[in-house]
Amino acid sequence: MKIEEIIVPGFPSEMIHESIVRIAPADTYLGRINRVLEKVAEMYGATHVFVYGDREHFANIHYFTGYDPRFEEALLILSKGHEPLILLGNEGWAYSEIIPYSLRRVLYQSFSLAGQPRNGDIKAVLPGAFKQAGISASSTVGIVGLKYYVSEESGDPAHQIDIPRFLTEALEAFAPGAAMVNVTDIMIHPAYGLRTQLDIDEMAVLELAETKSSRSAYNVMRHLEPGMSEIEASAYFCIDGNPLVAHPNLNFTLEDTRRGLVSPGSHRLAYGDIFNIGIGYRSSMFARTSMYARSTDDIRPEWRDIMEKIFIPYFKVVVTWYENLTIGATGSAVIKEIRRQVPEYDRLGVGLNPGHLIHNDEWTSSIFTDTADYAVKDGMAVQCDIIACPEAYPGVHIEDGVIIAGQKTRDEFKRKYPEAWNRIEARRRLMKDLLNIQIGDDLLPLSDLPGCLSPWNVNPHQVLGVR
Numbered sequence: 001m002k003i004e005e006i007i008v009p010g011f012p013s014e015m016i017h018e019s020i021v022r023i024a025p026a027d028t029y030l031g032r033i034n035r036v037l038e039k040v041a042e043m044y045g046a047t048h049v050f051v052y053g054d055r056e057h058f059a060n061i062h063y064f065t066g067y068d069p070r071f072e073e074a075l076l077i078l079s080k081g082h083e084p085l086i087l088l089g090n091e092g093w094a095y096s097e098i099i100p101y102s103l104r105r106v107l108y109q110s111f112s113l114a115g116q117p118r119n120g121d122i123k124a125v126l127p128g129a130f131k132q133a134g135i136s137a138s139s140t141v142g143i144v145g146l147k148y149y150v151s152e153e154s155g156d157p158a159h160q161i162d163i164p165r166f167l168t169e170a171l172e173a174f175a176p177g178a179a180m181v182n183v184t185d186i187m188i189h190p191a192y193g194l195r196t197q198l199d200i201d202e203m204a205v206l207e208l209a210e211t212k213s214s215r216s217a218y219n220v221m222r223h224l225e226p227g228m229s230e231i232e233a234s235a236y237f238c239i240d241g242n243p244l245v246a247h248p249n250l251n252f253t254l255e256d257t258r259r260g261l262v263s264p265g266s267h268r269l270a271y272g273d274i275f276n277i278g279i280g281y282r283s284s285m286f287a288r289t290s291m292y293a294r295s296t297d298d299i300r301p302e303w304r305d306i307m308e309k310i311f312i313p314y315f316k317v318v319v320t321w322y323e324n325l326t327i328g329a330t331g332s333a334v335i336k337e338i339r340r341q342v343p344e345y346d347r348l349g350v351g352l353n354p355g356h357l358i359h360n361d362e363w364t365s366s367i368f369t370d371t372a373d374y375a376v377k378d379g380m381a382v383q384c385d386i387i388a389c390p391e392a393y394p395g396v397h398i399e400d401g402v403i404i405a406g407q408k409t410r411d412e413f414k415r416k417y418p419e420a421w422n423r424i425e426a427r428r429r430l431m432k433d434l435l436n437i438q439i440g441d442d443l444l445p446l447s448d449l450p451g452c453l454s455p456w457n458v459n460p461h462q463v464l465g466v467r
Contacts, residue, residue, distance in 0.1 A: 001319065001341065002467035003312045008434050010461060011218050011448050012423075017240050020209045020281055023066040024201060026101035032064055036186060036194060037080055044158075044181050046142035048135055051076040052163040059361040060144050060187050063195055065099045067092075068243075068360075073111045075167065077133045085133050087125070090116050104132060110166075126170040137175045142183035143168075149182065158182055188357075188364040190331075190374040195359045197379035200412050203403050206358070206381050207420045209284035210401045210446035212242070216279050217286045218449060220250065221460040224292065226271060230264035237279055245280040245362045252276075254394055257289060260387075271298040274394045275457045285362050285383060286447055289397035293456045306393055311455045313344035314388050314396045315464045318451055319437050321354065321384055326440040327406055329376045331355070331367030348396075349389040358383050358401060378406040378442070384451070400447035410444070423448070436466035 040046035052075055053061030058068040061076050065086065072089035074096075084103040088096050089111035096105055108125045109118045135141065149157035158181050161168055168180060187195050198206070220236040234250045249262055252269045256262040257276040269275075271293055278287035290311070296304045320338045335354060339345050356366035358381045367374035367382075376382070385399040405413060414421040427445035430452075431437045437451050445451075452463045 001316050003315055003464055004467045005455070005462055006434065006465040007459075008430065008452070008461050008463055008465075011452075012215060012426075013218065013222070015215055015219070015238055015240075016208070016212055018208060018212075020205050020212070020242050020283065022201065022205055023098055023100055028199070028201075029064055029066065029099075030101055032194065033078055033084060036064070037078060039186050039192075039194070040142040040183050041080075043186065044140065044142055044183055046140045046181060046183060047079060048133060048139055049076075049078040049142045049144060049183065050163065050167070051078065051144040052146075052167070057146050057361075059195070059359060059364075060184075062360055063187070065096075065103075067096050067099050070095065071113060073164070075108075075111075075163075077129065079133050079135075082132070082134050085129055087111065087129055089113070106132075126167070127174045130171065130174045135171070135175050135178060137177040139175060140179040140181065141171065142181055142186070144184050144187055145182065146184070148185035148189065188359075190357060190365045190367045193365065195364055196357050197377055198359070198381055198403070199379070200409070200416055202359075203379075203381070203405070203413060204417045204420055206283045206401065206403065207417070207424065207444075207446050209242075209281040210286065211420075211423060211448060212240075212281050213279050213284045213286040214400070214447040214449050217277050217288065218460065220277060221288075221454075221457060224269060224275075224457065226269055228269050229266050230269075231266065233269070234264040239279075243282040245282045245285060245360075246278070248280075249276065249278045252292070257395055258389065271458075272300065276395075276397075278399070280362060283358070283360050284401055284446070285358070285385070285399055286401075286449075287385070287397055287399035288454070288457075289387075289395045290453065290455050290457060291394065292458060294458050295456070303393060307455060310348065310388070310390055310393050310396055311453065311464065313342055314348055314386070315453050316342045317345055317348070317350075317354070317386060318384065318398055318453065319466055321386065322402075322431070322437050322439050322443065322451055325376060325382065325402070325404070325443055327376055327378055327404060327442050330373040331376070332370055332373050335368060335370060347390065349391060350386055351389060352385075352387055354386045356383050356385055357381060376404055378404060378409055380404045396453070398451065398453055400445065400450050402446060402450075403444040404442055405444050406442055410442070413444075434465065435463070 062068045075087040077085045087108040145162040216237045223236045250264040275292040276289045353366040353368040
């Protein structure tokens with residue numbers, strides 16, 4: 001594989017100020033509730049499900065309700081034969097009216113912020129909710145918490161419960177003998193998690209979110225000038241009021257880039273600096289790390305072979321990743337093929353998985369592991385997120401999102417969301433015709449800069465391509 005620098009036309013720059021906050025029809029949520037109850041009964045013998053949520057861990061409760069906790073915690077209780085029940089704090093009470101189906105809303109002020117009103121006998125609220133949900137000593141309650149656990153980190157992963165202890169204590173006191181089991185895998189496990197395969201409407205939200213994220217980042221990239229501070233440059237993100245999946249980062253120093261999650265500060269841009277950017281509206285993430293330079297003459301002498309030693313091998317990794325990601329392939333097979341085609345891979349310092357799944361939250365789980373064979377499936381949303389931190393060199397990073405879609409899925413998406421489909425087709429042409437990355441028919445790029453690595457960033461249209 002021969003790599004060269006090429007010039008591509010300007011990327012789309014028009015900001016799309018459209019809401020990514022969508023409430024699905026009631027039947028969509030009720031169908032998801034039925035599926036999770038069937039699955040927990042089949043896999044764990046569970047009679048009930050507790051879905052815990054807070055501001056960071058909002059995605060599971062949002063999946064079943066359209067409601068995302070913003071200041072407080074929340075608990076959704078699901079069971080066959082009983083109306084769904086949700087426990088809310090003071091500030092979540094009115095906001096929860098967005099839920100489009102009938103359920104029992106219970107005010108539980110212990111979920112409210114400290115110092116806010118606590119009225120009546122709050123100690124009786126949880127037992128009353130458990131009674132309404134039909135919980136008894138013979139029940140098995142599946143807990144959807146923060147994550148699932150594996151044997152390498154726990155002696156008993158199924159019973160490692162990670163929601164607040166006062167909730168489980170209240171359940172134990174109300175129904176001695178009731179069993180609890182961690183069932184979060186049913187939501188996010190790469191082999192069978194409910195949130196690892198999206199419906200058409202969810203795909204449309206991810207496409208819009210990644211479009212907005214990539215255009216925000218590109219707007220920063222095309223306005224960079226020497227002497228500009230990080231915080232000044234970050235104004236060009238032009239962020240609107242849609243929810244973000246993480247805090248944006250924009251860094252011009254090696255130290256802050258290596259730290260990974262640092263917000264923009266006062267460092268001023270100069271030729272030869274590191275350039276690191278990351279922005280994600282909810283359900284998306286776009287990121288790049290490389291250099292800000294006119295040529296290798298601008299960078300440190302010890303880094304002047306970075307193109308041959310780091311950028312080119314890294315880009316080969318990205319090309320191999322894209323060209324091998326297709327329905328039926330496994331994440332482990334993609335890694336194996338990367339190692340076969342790019343012998344330098346293991347010295348690039350890729351510390352995390354070379355990619356992962358995404359949903360409303362930025363990282364649900366990953367199919368890319370050497371320890372198991374997880375297949376790529378129709379409807380998966382996948383991030384090309386390969387973070388390289390090679391020893392003695394600056395890092396390099398591309399993160400863009402894609403959706404994997406079979407013919408029937410593609411046809412339905414095209415029919416229902418023609419404008420989004422036109423954007424996807426333009427990205428596919430860019431990748432195949434200009435970058436010469438020969439992606440499969442079932443790979444739908446969501447970013448306007450898919451696979452584009454600008455080594456120097458003074459001209460963001462000067463990128464690497466396959467000769």
